[in-house]
Amino acid sequence: MKQVPDSAQIRVHPVTNTIMRQGVPTIINPYDLFALEEAMRWRDRFGGEVTVLTMGPQMAEDSLRKALTFGADRAVLLTDRFFAGSDTLATSFALAGALAKIEQEFGKPLMIFTGKQTIDGDTAQVGPGIAKRLKLNQLTYVARIVDLAPEEDRITVERRAEGGVQILSTRLPVLITMLEGVNEIRRGTLDDAYRAARAKIVTWNAADAGITDLTKCGLRGSPTIVKKVYAPSARAEKAHQIATADLTIEALAETVMDEIFKRQPSLEGDLMRFSAGQ
Amino acid sequence: MSEAPKQAPAQAGRANTKKELPEHLKAYKHVWVVIECEHGAVHPVSFELLGEGRKLADKRGVQLAGVIMGNDKDVIAAVANECFEYGANLVYTVTDPVLNHYRNEAYTKAMTDLVKTYQPEILLLGATTLGRDLAGSVATTLLTGLTADCTELAIDDEGSLAATRPTFGGSLLCTILTLNYRPQMATVRPRVLSMPTRQSGRRGCIVEHPLGLLENDIVTKVLQFVADRESNKAQLAYADIVVAGGLGLRSAENFQLVKALAEVLGAEYGGSRPLVQKGWMTSDRQIGQTGKTIRPKLYIAAGISGAIQHRVGVESADMIVAINTDPNAPIFDFAHIGIVADAIRLLPAITEAFRKHLSVNRLAG
Numbered sequence: 001m002k003q004v005p006d007s008a009q010i011r012v013h014p015v016t017n018t019i020m021r022q023g024v025p026t027i028i029n030p031y032d033l034f035a036l037e038e039a040m041r042w043r044d045r046f047g048g049e050v051t052v053l054t055m056g057p058q059m060a061e062d063s064l065r066k067a068l069t070f071g072a073d074r075a076v077l078l079t080d081r082f083f084a085g086s087d088t089l090a091t092s093f094a095l096a097g098a099l100a101k102i103e104q105e106f107g108k109p110l111m112i113f114t115g116k117q118t119i120d121g122d123t124a125q126v127g128p129g130i131a132k133r134l135k136l137n138q139l140t141y142v143a144r145i146v147d148l149a150p151e152e153d154r155i156t157v158e159r160r161a162e163g164g165v166q167i168l169s170t171r172l173p174v175l176i177t178m179l180e181g182v183n184e185i186r187r188g189t190l191d192d193a194y195r196a197a198r199a200k201i202v203t204w205n206a207a208d209a210g211i212t213d214l215t216k217c218g219l220r221g222s223p224t225i226v227k228k229v230y231a232p233s234a235r236a237e238k239a240h241q242i243a244t245a246d247l248t249i250e251a252l253a254e255t256v257m258d259e260i261f262k263r264q265p266s267l268e269g270d271l272m273r274f275s276a277g278q
Numbered sequence: 279m280s281e282a283p284k285q286a287p288a289q290a291g292r293a294n295t296k297k298e299l300p301e302h303l304k305a306y307k308h309v310w311v312v313i314e315c316e317h318g319a320v321h322p323v324s325f326e327l328l329g330e331g332r333k334l335a336d337k338r339g340v341q342l343a344g345v346i347m348g349n350d351k352d353v354i355a356a357v358a359n360e361c362f363e364y365g366a367n368l369v370y371t372v373t374d375p376v377l378n379h380y381r382n383e384a385y386t387k388a389m390t391d392l393v394k395t396y397q398p399e400i401l402l403l404g405a406t407t408l409g410r411d412l413a414g415s416v417a418t419t420l421l422t423g424l425t426a427d428c429t430e431l432a433i434d435d436e437g438s439l440a441a442t443r444p445t446f447g448g449s450l451l452c453t454i455l456t457l458n459y460r461p462q463m464a465t466v467r468p469r470v471l472s473m474p475t476r477q478s479g480r481r482g483c484i485v486e487h488p489l490g491l492l493e494n495d496i497v498t499k500v501l502q503f504v505a506d507r508e509s510n511k512a513q514l515a516y517a518d519i520v521v522a523g524g525l526g527l528r529s530a531e532n533f534q535l536v537k538a539l540a541e542v543l544g545a546e547y548g549g550s551r552p553l554v555q556k557g558w559m560t561s562d563r564q565i566g567q568t569g570k571t572i573r574p575k576l577y578i579a580a581g582i583s584g585a586i587q588h589r590v591g592v593e594s595a596d597m598i599v600a601i602n603t604d605p606n607a608p609i610f611d612f613a614h615i616g617i618v619a620d621a622i623r624l625l626p627a628i629t630e631a632f633r634k635h636l637s638v639n640r641l642a643g
Contacts, residue, residue, distance in 0.1 A: 128414030
């Protein structure tokens with residue numbers, strides 16, 4: 001899980017071109033909620049516990065507590081200044097370390113769920129990175145868990161692939177990245193809310209999590225560097241407005257169609273072919 | 279875990295000081311593109327990447343190679359020729375029954391073996407479900423840098439790959455370098471780069487490489503593949519034309535107007551997130567940040583205000599036509615054609631205009 005700034009409310013400073021983070025509320029990465037809900041559904045069916053893990057600053061605790069109100073059993077925050085500036089490779093290193101520690105402390109996770117990607121970084125790379133580091137079978141873009149047989153260590157899923165859906169079967173433990181829109185996060189019960197309010201968030205720094213090789217963490221452990229950050233140049237022109245005054249609705253519709261064909265001449269041919277094939 | 283502190287390339291050191299490339303990485307040359315041809319046909323993004331890869335290779339004075347993995351010798355030979363015609367000098371092929379369907383384990387093995395053997399300096403993949411799945415594993419296995427979902431690639435003054443990508447939901451762009459590690463990896467979304475011109479008859483050289491993996495070595499099995507063509511699923515992401523509605527349509531009945539126009543245009547239809555919550559359409563048709571990202575040639579948005587979450591899902595459309603009663607709606611900031619009008623009245627008229635135009639021309643043709 002990751003705490004991210006609510007991107008709907010991000011503003012870019014018009015002069016310095018930097019993100020104005022002040023006052024921007026943080027939320028749980030929306031994609032991660034599909035992962036959390038799916039994890040809880042299978043827990044409800046087979047028992048076990050759902051642990052939520054995030055790496056981030058101390059304030060990411062808010063998101064973890066929120067996850068507890070939804071019904072997660074335990075929350076772990078991995079936080080250390082050594083992790084600052086991590087790219088996806090360094091992030092997957094740290095999270096894989098924390099997951100190994102979770103295994104020691106709380107037992108071996110059979111299924112690790114992540115969202116498909118985050119809304120701030122959008123990379124979709126950390127999940128696969130963790131799987132590779134922990135040598136887990138990797139199921140990305142999962143639309144549905146068709147069958148789960150924990151006693152046989154077997155799982156079957158529908159995976160969104162290019163141009164179709166793959167039905168894949170593999171062995172537990174697995175890392176699953178859930179596709180969006182496949183479930184809806186529950187509200188959580190009153191009990192969950194009470195529990196969450198009182199719960200102690202397990203907080204680890206690098207040393208607590210048993211992560212000793214700090215050269216692989218944070219900025220130092222990140223092969224990529226950000227050279228430049230800038231605001232996209234606003235499109236020079238705003239939309240070409242079609243004047244609506246004095247036109248009947250039919251004439252207006254004709255004008256719209258003509259304007260579309262004028263700007264995208266190839267579309268007319270495409271549409272003809274489609275229409276002729278009907 | 280075996281992350282013992284013995285591994286060396288960590289001497290890369292401080293990130294923002296450009297140091298000389300470690301000796302063992304200096305041999306890494308050439309630009310590679312992973313060619314996706316899982317079901318016989320090449321994904322267009324692979325050709326788009328060859329076009330861009332050609333420019334990068336020329337600027338670096340190196341060769342451009344395509345990488346084809348699959349199980350069918352004939353298909354691979356045909357695809358290799360296409361790669362040459364789209365600009366590749368050579369093609370690496372791995373042919374094995376195990377590579378029939380995409381599976382992370384097998385493809386990662388094939389890819390990392392090739393990279394270690396032939397050492398490219400730049401490795402490009404499409405930001406598709408296959409490319410993103412594979413790129414993350416390959417980069418982590420090779421412990422190199424990967425920049426995902428780029429919108430622009432260039433070679434900087436010092437010869438490094440400068441990969442630019444949107445971040446924070448598209449509100450910022452950042453340019454990212456991979457220093458001191460090779461290959462420099464990047465994924466690029468389909469339709470972001472232009473399709474290169476095909477030079478018929480252009481040829482190059484093929485290098486075959488073995489996979490060295492047996493079916494029994496692979497834990498994950500593909501039980502079935504259901505192509506989208508055969509199911510009745512919405513295919514928004516790949517549609518050439520998309521018509522969508524928003525709350526401005528005011529009722530589920532009026533949302534049918536969107537479907538009617540889509541039908542005449544042979545288009546997919548969809549809508550903004552509130553429509554899912556209201557139950558006007560299913561969630562697989564939601565367009566925007568937590569829904570689908572679309573890149574059609576034509577996108578018609580009716581009664582959608584254009585909040586940032588919607589914008590990031592549609593702004594790569596070639597042409598956006600927006601209909602909204604509010605002249606200050608944010609959608610007019612990124613639409614190409616704007617009409618301040620009530621979509622409930624205008625949509626049926628546009629549907630009729632297209633219907634007439636297409637049938638007249640069909641008779642004439």
